Amino acid sequence: xxxxxxxxxxxxxxxxxxxxxxxxxxxxxxxxxxxxxxxxxxxxxxxxxxxxxxxxxxxxxxxxxxxxxxxxxxxxxxxxxxxxxxxxxxxxxxxxxxxxxxxxxxxxxxxxxxxxxxxxxxxxxxxxxxxxxxxxxxxxxxxxxxxxxxxxxxxxxxxxxxxxxxxxxxxxxxxxxxxxxxxxxxxxxxxxxxxxxxxxxxxxxxxxxxxxxxxxxxxxxxxxxxxxxxxxxxxxxxxxxxxxxxxxxxxxxxxxxxxxxxxxxxxxxxxxxxxxxxxxxxxxxxxxxxxxxxxxxxxxxxxxxxxxxxxxxxxxxxxxxxxxxxxxxxxxxxxxxxxxxxxxxxxxxxxxxxxxxxxxxxxxxxxxxx
Amino acid sequence: xxxxxxxxxxxxxxxxxxxxxxxxxxxxxxxxxxxxxxxxxxxxxxxxxxxxxxxxxxxxxxxxxxxxxxxxxxxxxxxxxxxxxxxxxxxxxxxxxxxxxxxxxxxxxxxxxxxxxxxxxxxxxxxxxxxxxxxxxxxxxxxxxxxxxxxxxxxxxxxxxxxxxxxxxxxxxxxxxxxxxxxxxxxxxxxxxxxxxxxxxxxxxxxxxxxxxxxxxxxxxxxxxxxxxxxxxxxxxxxxxxxxxxxxxxxxxxxxxxxxxxxxxxxxxxxxxxxxxxxxxxxxxxxxxxxxxxxxxxxxxxxxxxxxxxxxxxxxxxxxxxxxxxxxxxxxxxxxxxxxxxxxxxxxxxxxxxxxxxxxxxxxxxxxxxxxxxxxxxxxxxxxxxxxxxxxxxxxxxxxxxxxxxxxxxxxxxxxxxxxxxxxxxxxxxxxxxxxxxxxxxxxxxxxxxxxxxxxxxxxxxxxxxxxxxxxxxxxxxxxxxxxxxxxxxxxxxxxxxxxxxxxxxxxxxxxxxxxxxxxxxxxxxxxxxxxxxxxxxxxxxxxxxxxxxxxxxxxxxxxxxxxxx
Ligand code: HEM
Ligand code: FES
Numbered sequence: 001x002x003x004x005x006x007x008x009x010x011x012x013x014x015x016x017x018x019x020x021x022x023x024x025x026x027x028x029x030x031x032x033x034x035x036x037x038x039x040x041x042x043x044x045x046x047x048x049x050x051x052x053x054x055x056x057x058x059x060x061x062x063x064x065x066x067x068x069x070x071x072x073x074x075x076x077x078x079x080x081x082x083x084x085x086x087x088x089x090x091x092x093x094x095x096x097x098x099x100x101x102x103x104x105x106x107x108x109x110x111x112x113x114x115x116x117x118x119x120x121x122x123x124x125x126x127x128x129x130x131x132x133x134x135x136x137x138x139x140x141x142x143x144x145x146x147x148x149x150x151x152x153x154x155x156x157x158x159x160x161x162x163x164x165x166x167x168x169x170x171x172x173x174x175x176x177x178x179x180x181x182x183x184x185x186x187x188x189x190x191x192x193x194x195x196x197x198x199x200x201x202x203x204x205x206x207x208x209x210x211x212x213x214x215x216x217x218x219x220x221x222x223x224x225x226x227x228x229x230x231x232x233x234x235x236x237x238x239x240x241x242x243x244x245x246x247x248x249x250x251x252x253x254x255x256x257x258x259x260x261x262x263x264x265x266x267x268x269x270x271x272x273x274x275x276x277x278x279x280x281x282x283x284x285x286x287x288x289x290x291x292x293x294x295x296x297x298x299x300x301x302x303x304x305x306x307x308x309x310x311x312x313x314x315x316x317x318x319x320x321x322x323x324x325x326x327x328x329x330x331x332x333x334x335x336x337x338x339x340x341x342x343x344x345x346x347x348x349x350x351x352x353x354x355x356x357x358x359x360x361x362x363x364x365x366x367x368x369x370x
Numbered sequence: 371x372x373x374x375x376x377x378x379x380x381x382x383x384x385x386x387x388x389x390x391x392x393x394x395x396x397x398x399x400x401x402x403x404x405x406x407x408x409x410x411x412x413x414x415x416x417x418x419x420x421x422x423x424x425x426x427x428x429x430x431x432x433x434x435x436x437x438x439x440x441x442x443x444x445x446x447x448x449x450x451x452x453x454x455x456x457x458x459x460x461x462x463x464x465x466x467x468x469x470x471x472x473x474x475x476x477x478x479x480x481x482x483x484x485x486x487x488x489x490x491x492x493x494x495x496x497x498x499x500x501x502x503x504x505x506x507x508x509x510x511x512x513x514x515x516x517x518x519x520x521x522x523x524x525x526x527x528x529x530x531x532x533x534x535x536x537x538x539x540x541x542x543x544x545x546x547x548x549x550x551x552x553x554x555x556x557x558x559x560x561x562x563x564x565x566x567x568x569x570x571x572x573x574x575x576x577x578x579x580x581x582x583x584x585x586x587x588x589x590x591x592x593x594x595x596x597x598x599x600x601x602x603x604x605x606x607x608x609x610x611x612x613x614x615x616x617x618x619x620x621x622x623x624x625x626x627x628x629x630x631x632x633x634x635x636x637x638x639x640x641x642x643x644x645x646x647x648x649x650x651x652x653x654x655x656x657x658x659x660x661x662x663x664x665x666x667x668x669x670x671x672x673x674x675x676x677x678x679x680x681x682x683x684x685x686x687x688x689x690x691x692x693x694x695x696x697x698x699x700x701x702x703x704x705x706x707x708x709x710x711x712x713x714x715x716x717x718x719x720x721x722x723x724x725x726x727x728x729x730x731x732x733x734x735x736x737x738x739x740x741x742x743x744x745x746x747x748x749x750x751x752x753x754x755x756x757x758x759x760x761x762x763x764x765x766x767x768x769x770x771x772x773x774x775x776x777x778x779x780x781x782x783x784x785x786x787x788x789x790x791x792x793x794x795x796x797x798x799x800x801x802x803x804x805x806x807x808x809x810x811x812x813x814x815x816x817x818x819x820x821x822x823x824x825x826x827x828x829x830x831x832x833x834x835x836x837x838x839x840x841x842x843x844x845x846x847x848x849x850x851x852x853x854x855x856x857x858x859x860x861x862x863x864x865x866x867x868x869x870x871x872x873x874x875x876x877x878x879x880x881x882x883x884x885x886x887x888x889x890x891x892x893x894x895x896x897x898x899x900x901x902x903x904x905x906x907x908x909x910x911x912x913x914x915x916x917x918x919x920x921x922x923x924x925x926x927x928x929x930x931x932x933x934x935x936x
Contacts, residue, residue: 078473082473083471085470092476093476093477094649100477104642108636109635111631115628122628124406124623125621126619131738182567192560245664246568246572285684288667303671303772305681306786317689355699355700357698357699358696358697359697
């Protein structure tokens, strides 16, 4: 093998060096080194120098030995290291992973050295032919096609052709029809969007009482008198639906306590209780929980795409891609002083959809509160 | 060298004979065992994707042995103490089991995730290589389309896989998917109800995603990957321009034994790197996030990198929403979801799919191409590519604008406003810069061909001036540069009466002609005949013609020896 052969394999790598700098030693610039192909068998196959190859063989063998040892180490680690706690799992992962990595990489390195230093350097040439078939072949195919089309009767027999198409059309629809029951609610598709207009806040509890607001996680009802430090915030879910993910996906609330003078006109005052305001926590953009709250600015921030809502002003959008305020839930207290829902949201909470319409304007027109 | 094989050993010839008598593969092997594969580092990028896919199939199958695609709520009873007794889906519980109760489970889970990232990343850089070298041109357009499909499906495969463990992070991704699906005009609510089996999140989506993730999409991927390989095999690989390489040949190493061994080693490297990443770099620690609930989100949650551009697009969108029919229950168009979810992806994927055909329409080039272009030699194509990368890159960066804002202490809102401007300005700028750079590089090639390379030999002339001796470039390098060819152009010239050729009339035809003129042609010819002495030019041509040692020396003495003391 000569340098020259190597260059053919890696043209891009070598060229810039010589354009930018001075030529590397031993290249053809001021006189080509004779291409030595003493041991050559066939043109384009340049055998490696045997002493070099023998050295390489030892390196390759060493790599393969490492693979052997590391693979054994993997099996031993599997038996020795148990999993369970994060620490134990971490140790096991480290032992298994390291031995596997070493075993595989040294096998890879061994093979690469083998290819590069023991196998010949190749610069073989093979011809390409245009992809297109010969004219006469194409002629024969065309003729065969026409013959077959006529023989089959497909061309001549219109009735056959048309009824085949007729039959195939509904057959092709069957897979689509079969998918109709993907929806489990067993309601007409046009009714789907009606479900989105309601949340469990609109339903009374089993014993006919209005639904309590309870703290997410603990399920504790909230006594208004206890939620009394301005700037306080709670993540709230409906009583009885603490673990119902479908209900939570629409009904989760963010509850904020204000000083009465902080509230601006966007907040519907008689839907609040003593400066406590409840907004849907489900972002009106694409539905992430708008979970972050900044006390001094009263900003609710959705971590997904950073829509920002002004909680002191009806949660109207002040930044980001959300186009609508977070709906406010009408709340009050029951006889024992616990926070309860007065009823459902006036507009559908969560992301927009085709059938939603301008629900806010609709609510205003219905004479909702200012 | 003592042991040399002189006849095929029994162990090989026996089975080979058995198979040949039944299948007759001899002719195929005769043609293909020594099939030639050209070599260039950039040809390995696609292999990264291929081998990552194999790793995904292997590790994914391992995961299926324990994973339970069920959203049934159970109390966790595994060995990860902090979550003991917590209510969660069986899917999440079984993912925890894989992580903490199956030996090697965490390793394989992390390998699966890393391989997924490498798979998509490998495909992306591979596609860029193909684009910038024009390797999608005839006859390879079909393989290019298969590639675009593969990329799209890989995103879908990643999305469904990411949702399976049902932890808080994966749920956030699912929620965004739902928000996007439901925003679609007319069909949005139908699609979400069919996908989730009712209202979000329902109890079906994990098992449905599971069958998509482990059966349907991988099946299609496997079929397409195989087709991709067969076409590559049949059409033979493109090669870089260089000495002895033409549009009618392939120069390189034979499949057996060299390329085969190299490919095997390369698979092992990919596998080894994935195993190393899974060992030393934690990925998706689902136990930290906790089970999914629509009521919570982990702050700073980021999707996998390949979804980042969609995230960025959603983030910089202004809050636009239209109600076509006012308060009636139809006609809501949530543009702040629809535009970012559909438009960038649409532009990129459609643009990729159509590019080979648009280029052919503009250049009128219907020839087969097997020599890869150097990107500089088709400056408009390269600039379009760079511009698209910039577009993608801006969106991708903005998908992490909270991190950028935190790390560089700029306000979050500023990053968004900047993004809204950059998404238009940056691709345009990138286009101009890339175009200039291509021409600059072409000029430096021209200099090498016309004036030779600096030899490093300084000569002092009798009158005291120092010059550096220039010599013609080495043969192989010159061949590499001379592989350049003018970008073809339609015959757009008007005839004597000022009438454009047929097909170039009418508004579309005129646009086509104008584009062809801009896109095609030779911007910087390799040989610039002006400004330099005659004999210099002659000398170089002389050198080329013979290429022997004495000529090199002769040119070295008499060539374009430029003064260093100018
Ligand atoms: C071909 C491209 C594929 C991609 C891009 C991909 C991607 C992913 C991703 C990102 C995850 C989440 C991993 C995590 O838990 O951190 C995942 C999970 C999973 N994948 Fe794949 N995957 C692919 C193929 C497969 C195949 C072929 C199978 C099965 C034959 C499979 C089986 C699974 C299973 C069972 C899980 C859930 C396990 C768990 O999260 O604990 N995947 N996949
Ligand atoms: S989901 Fe809240 S900003 Fe996108």
